[in-house]
């Protein structure tokens with residue numbers, strides 16, 4: 089059961105992958121997941137294209153990770169554009185493949201759709217989807233684990249931070265067992281987020297979403313999409329290493345190592361790494377912090 093995994097002694101680490109475009113990419117992510125499994129993660133999560141664009145691929149990967157690689161897999165599950173019957177069918181498919189844990193999301197509205205089109209026939213908010221799924225006894229937490237997303241800086245569409253924190257808390261009240269956060273590059277946002285949850289009497293495990301900056305071009309795109317705060321130090325690095333991926337990656341690893349160390353120093357022990365389908369940068373960070381992330385759990389990585 090998901091609760092058993094989330095509440096075992098930490099630190100807790102997990103890795104996120106997305107469905108690659110071709111078979112070569114698929115083999116590469118399976119190899120990457122295999123390599124990262126030596127760190128004994130809680131789970132590997134697989135993203136899901138909102139509106140159904142990657143459903144088949146996501147199902148296939150979740151199946152492979154669960155049944156061939158043997159690592160617990162959490163399938164992301166977006167509500168945008170899905171009818172209740174689609175939700176029931178897809179959950180059935182996941183369970184048939186022994187994928188019994190999901191990360192429930194609203195999903196990002198595709199660029200070629202307007203809001204009305206995106207939601208007229210589906211779930212407008214992740215909380216509605218959690219509520220619907222939990223309304224069925226077969227989806228009780230004994231049989232289906234549910235995580236949800238949280239935005240330490242507030243969701244970009246939310247009118248106020250306060251309202252977004254209230255809605256995030258409501259997803260837990262509807263039955264989610266943990267929160268995985270959006271990426272952030274200033275830890276104060278995460279500390280504030282956990283305080284906001286506590287003040288709403290939400291005490292489920294919260295994993296810090298860690299994104300490693302490995303290519304200046306990619307980071308610029310992520311910043312544009314997520315609207316997240318960029319510390320001046322990082323801005324400078326993006327400019328400096330615009331055409332030097334190797335130095336950008338070395339800096340990104342060093343920055344993320346410092347970020348995770350600071351979170352550990354503040355007593356936080358749950359880390360969800362956005363791998364961007366690459367094992368190497370994440371491995372480097374974990375090895376930099378091997379004593380605090382692995383050895384103390386009895387996981388020998390030397």
Ligand SMILES: Cc1cc2nc3c(=O)[nH]c(=O)nc-3n(C[C@H](O)[C@H](O)[C@H](O)COP(=O)(O)OP(=O)(O)OC[C@H]3O[C@@H](n4cnc5c(N)ncnc54)[C@H](O)[C@@H]3O)c2cc1C
Pocket residue numbers: 134135136137138164165166191192193194195196197212213214215237238243244245246247251252253255256259268269270271297
């Ligand atoms: C860890 C993580 C993994 C992700 N994986 C994927 C993925 O695989 N596929 C994908 O497409 N996207 C993914 N996303 C992106 C996510 O879909 C977007 O951030 C999306 O814009 C919001 O999703 P949500 O589940 O947080 O939405 P919600 O919790 O529904 O919130 C969306 C907005 O609606 C507001 N809101 C919520 N409830 C109400 C209400 N009752 N009334 C009024 N306003 C309300 C919130 O404040 C917020 O502004 C991921 C995000 C994270 C953090």
